[in-house]
Every structure is written in C-alpha cells, then in structure tokens.
Amino acid sequence: MRFKPRVPSFTTLMLIVGLLFLYLPMAVLVVYSFNSSRLVTVWAGFSTQWYGALFEDRQILEAVWTSLKIAFFAASMAVCLGTVAAFVMTRFGRFRGKTALSSMVTAPLVMPEVITGLSLLLLFVQMAQLTGWPADRGMATIWIAHTTFCSAYVAVVVAARLREMDRSIEEAAMDLGSPPLKTFFSITLPVISPALVAGWLLAFTLSLDDLVIASFVSGPGANTLPMVVFSSVRLGVSPKINALATLIILIVAIATLLAWFIMRRSEKRRLMLNRQTLGGE
Amino acid sequence: MKSFEFAARLKRLKLGRRAVIALPLLWLTLFFLLPFALVLKISLAESVVAIPPFGPLIEYSDQVLHVFLNLGNYLFLMSDSLYAAAYWGSIKTAFISTVACLLLGYPMAYAMARAPLRWQLVLVLLVMLPSWTSFLIRVYAWMGILSNSGLINNLLLGLGVIESPLRMMNTRFAVVLGIVYAYLPFMVLPLYAHLTRLDNALLEAAADLGSRRFNTFIKVTLPLSMGGIIAGSMLVFIPAVGEFVIPELLGGPDTLMIGKVLWEEFFLNRDWPIASALAMVMLLLLLVPIVWFHRYQSRELEK
Numbered sequence A: 001m002r003f004k005p006r007v008p009s010f011t012t013l014m015l016i017v018g019l020l021f022l023y024l025p026m027a028v029l030v031v032y033s034f035n036s037s038r039l040v041t042v043w044a045g046f047s048t049q050w051y052g053a054l055f056e057d058r059q060i061l062e063a064v065w066t067s068l069k070i071a072f073f074a075a076s077m078a079v080c081l082g083t084v085a086a087f088v089m090t091r092f093g094r095f096r097g098k099t100a101l102s103s104m105v106t107a108p109l110v111m112p113e114v115i116t117g118l119s120l121l122l123l124f125v126q127m128a129q130l131t132g133w134p135a136d137r138g139m140a141t142i143w144i145a146h147t148t149f150c151s152a153y154v155a156v157v158v159a160a161r162l163r164e165m166d167r168s169i170e171e172a173a174m175d176l177g178s179p180p181l182k183t184f185f186s187i188t189l190p191v192i193s194p195a196l197v198a199g200w201l202l203a204f205t206l207s208l209d210d211l212v213i214a215s216f217v218s219g220p221g222a223n224t225l226p227m228v229v230f231s232s233v234r235l236g237v238s239p240k241i242n243a244l245a246t247l248i249i250l251i252v253a254i255a256t257l258l259a260w261f262i263m264r265r266s267e268k269r270r271l272m273l274n275r276q277t278l279g280g281e
Numbered sequence B: 001m002k003s004f005e006f007a008a009r010l011k012r013l014k015l016g017r018r019a020v021i022a023l024p025l026l027w028l029t030l031f032f033l034l035p036f037a038l039v040l041k042i043s044l045a046e047s048v049v050a051i052p053p054f055g056p057l058i059e060y061s062d063q064v065l066h067v068f069l070n071l072g073n074y075l076f077l078m079s080d081s082l083y084a085a086a087y088w089g090s091i092k093t094a095f096i097s098t099v100a101c102l103l104l105g106y107p108m109a110y111a112m113a114r115a116p117l118r119w120q121l122v123l124v125l126l127v128m129l130p131s132w133t134s135f136l137i138r139v140y141a142w143m144g145i146l147s148n149s150g151l152i153n154n155l156l157l158g159l160g161v162i163e164s165p166l167r168m169m170n171t172r173f174a175v176v177l178g179i180v181y182a183y184l185p186f187m188v189l190p191l192y193a194h195l196t197r198l199d200n201a202l203l204e205a206a207a208d209l210g211s212r213r214f215n216t217f218i219k220v221t222l223p224l225s226m227g228g229i230i231a232g233s234m235l236v237f238i239p240a241v242g243e244f245v246i247p248e249l250l251g252g253p254d255t256l257m258i259g260k261v262l263w264e265e266f267f268l269n270r271d272w273p274i275a276s277a278l279a280m281v282m283l284l285l286l287l288v289p290i291v292w293f294h295r296y297q298s299r300e301l302e303k
Helices: A006-032 A049-056 A058-091 A098-110 A113-131 A139-164 A167-175 A180-209 A212-217 A225-233 A239-280 B002-043 B072-079 B081-114 B117-132 B135-146 B151-159 B172-197 B200-208 B213-224 B226-241 B245-250 B258-267 B272-302
Strands: B058-061 B064-067
Touching (some): A006 A239, A006 B135, A058 B002, A098 B002, A113 B002, A113 B258, A139 A180, A167 A180, A180 A225, A180 B002, A239 B135, B072 B081, B072 B272, B081 B172, B081 B226, B081 B258, B135 B172, B135 B245, B172 B245, B200 B213, B213 B226, B245 B258, B258 B272
Antiparallel strands (some): B058 B064
C-alpha cells in the first residue's frame, strides 16, 4: 500500500549488499585456490596443484578423519541429551531444578569459548587427580566438551519443534492407555524427527568447526582439523588452505541444496495432502 | 487391589520422570556448572612450577587444616593496566561490532520477512550457509583481502587511487569487520524470526490512521521486534567479548582483547591461576548480558 514502494527498495538493497558481503570473501577464496602462484594475492594462471598438495598432506588428512569421528559421536550424543532436555522443559511442567536446567541450556549458546574451554580443562585435570581418569586428554575429552555445548543447540532446535507440535495426538495415545515411554517413541519421536535431523547436522558442523574449546581440552595425541588449519594460517596465507576452504564450501553448498530440495518437496506434499483432505470433506 | 496397582504404577511413573529429568541435569551440572566452580577455585590458587601448574587450596599437616585463598591473582589484574586495557578493548570492539551488525542485519531481516513466501526459505538458507562452512576459514579469507599486498590494496594501487598500500590488517577496523562478517547470521536470524511474526494488519491500521512510514516503523515495527533485537545483539556481543580467533588473525598489538590475553596467559605463560582469574572477571562483566539473554530465551522456550 502507501508504505510499500520505497521502504522495501532500501531494505532489499541492504539485503543484496549483505549477501554480497557474506559471499564475496568466500568467492575470493575459491578463485585463488586455482591460482598457480604461491603468492595468494597475485594471479599467475590456472592450476589445480594445490588440491594435489592438499591430498598429499598426511597431517591434514589425519586431522580431517579425527574431526569427523569426534563430530559424529558428539552430534549423536548431543541429539540424545538435547532431545531429553527439550522434552523435559516443554512437557514436564514445573519441577525442581527447572530454572537450573533452562539456564544451563541457554548459557552455552553465548558463553565465550575461552571460558568454556578453560573451565572444562580444569575439570578434566582435577578429575584425573581424583579418579585417575582421564589420564590422557584427547578424543574422549574433546567428545565430552563438544557434546556438552552442542546439546544446548540441539535442545533449542528440538524445543521449538515440540512447542509447535499438536499435543492432542500425544494426549489421545495416553488416554487410550499407552504408557508415556511408548507414546514418546511411537508418537512424539516420529513427529519431531525433522528437528532431530536438523539438530544433528547443526551439532555436527559446530563440532567440526570448533577450534578454541578443542585446543584447551585436547592432549598431545589428538589434533582436529581446525587446530591444524589454525597453526598453518597463523603463519600467513597459504594456497593449500584455500583449496581446503573450497572443498568445505562445496560440500556445505551441496548439502544445503539437498536439504532445500527435500524441504521443498515435503512442503509441496503437505500442501497437496491438505488440498485432498479438504476436497474429500 | 486395583488401587494398589494404580499406586505402584504411579510410583514407577514418578521414578521414571525423575530419571528422565536427571539425565540432562546431571550431565550439564557435571560438565558445565561444576567447571565454573573449579575456575573460581583455581583463580584463588597460587601459580607454581608443577604439573598441573597451581598450588593446593587446602592442606592438612601437623593436625592443622590450612586453607589458602590467594587473592594475589585478582590484585595483580588490577595492578597491571594491560588487563584493564584488554577488558576495555574487548567491550568497545564487541559493542561497535554489535551496532554494525544490527545496522546491516536489521534491513536484511526486514527485506527477508517481506519477500514473497517462496523466496523466504532460500534467503534463510543463503544467510545461514556461510556459518555452516568454517568459522576459521571465513576469518582467514579476510587476511588475503585486507593485507598490504592483498586484494583491496592491489586493486586500488592498480587503479591509481592510492600510491602506497593502506594499512588495514592488524587494526581495530579489521577486527570489527571480521566480527561483523562472522556473526552477521546470528543477528539476522532472530530478527527475521520476529519480523515474520509481525502482523501486517497492524501496519495497515497505522497507515490507514494516517501514520507516516517512518513513524509506523518507530512506533509499531521496532517495539514489536525488540525481542529479536535483544536476542541477536546478545548472540553477537557476548561471544565477541571473549573472541580469540579474530583478534589473533586480524588484530595487532594495538587491538588488545581479553580472549587473546587469556589464551596467551594459559598457553604461552602457563599461568593457569591468572587465566582463571581473567575468566572469572570476564564472566562477572558478562553476567548481566547473559542473564538478559537467558530471560528472553526462556520466555521464548516456554511460549
């Protein structure tokens, strides 16, 4: 109407500027990964040699494998813990410790990583003094650290879905005599499964991406990918890292495209189903 | 008989309920809350050359229980102006970055919320996608762009706009730019979530009653999206105060930030008690913003 014509043009412009701002630096990384010069900022012709160098770098490949393993197990555990936390917060009404639980779920979302990392390291050191475990810090301690902060993110994602979900199905099942545990597994879980997948993927990328917390709680044995990249990047720009960045961007872009495709299809199916049920009435 | 069975079942249910509550509560208490108590404890310990490098707080010898509470670490933080400068630098940098994020993010979120419905999912994915790649690599990208022999300087030198390279790396400008770049999605998404919920009828009513666009924005849109502004700002400000990677890679000697100082005390000086004291003071400074964020977030969770 009256307020429509000019305001959107300014905000749309800002949206375009913002998206360019987000994507241009990544585009620069991708372009310069194909540069044949060692100097990353001078263009000297097309080459894929840095990809070859990347795949010969044993340290990076090992770090990728370590990171993938940690991220897989941390995301899986975080989905279990986060889902239980979300369920307890949205379905259990009032109980003792609710405020404590909800604070411990929201605080990790904003807590500076240096504080989380330092505090967990001190915990592991003193646990080792008292109980003898963990004698060596490494993958297990990183797994625990990542599970803890990732479960907070999962809890937020799952809680949002649980709140939107139609409770009457759960209530109907319970009224018909289904025990709570069975209701949860046969009714609630299938309905919120997209949120579980989204939460798992989010936790997986968060774990893969973490440098600071892993640096604090890791031992001499375990180097994650961000730790290796960081020690290389600290010394300056390196074309091998550009090649790695390009591959990461490519994988994330393909995964996102896939997710978008699936979401769009399920949305269409839902619309069609709605239309059918409406037509049948 | 029947009532007895029912009572037994109810008891089992209550036990089960407690067990379900206990699982996340215990895990988070052990691995999130308890560690903070230990940071407080170590911040009161003495730094010694040992593994681990801190002295005991409680010692029992000759039938006497000695409790050592070393306040020296905190006094040291106050005596050396480096630390105060680092805290101030962090808060200033985080504040400027948050405001810049808001100024860029708000119009972006507004345009997204007004976009045709079929575009909205694509736009949300486009804004989120960078944050799913690697934080480290996105900060690294700016090193190649901002450095003295970087893309911008080469371009400007090539065009003859400048004669000697502009110094952009290792400045506060670079750090702020890095933070805005890395945290922008966390500002845009909560804003978008609030702006999509905004009822169009309210805007139309305001327009029908003769309110000008700017007036409507100030009196209707802005107050109704306040929750998103708070959430987005806290999601940027609080982590930015403790940021380590961005000042390390893009900052320089005159962009002192507390996250970097803490890292260096811990990894280079191996002074765990001072690092702990730094963390405690940082936590104290961030307590009000964290509680604010928590209040907003739990309101969202319980809605």
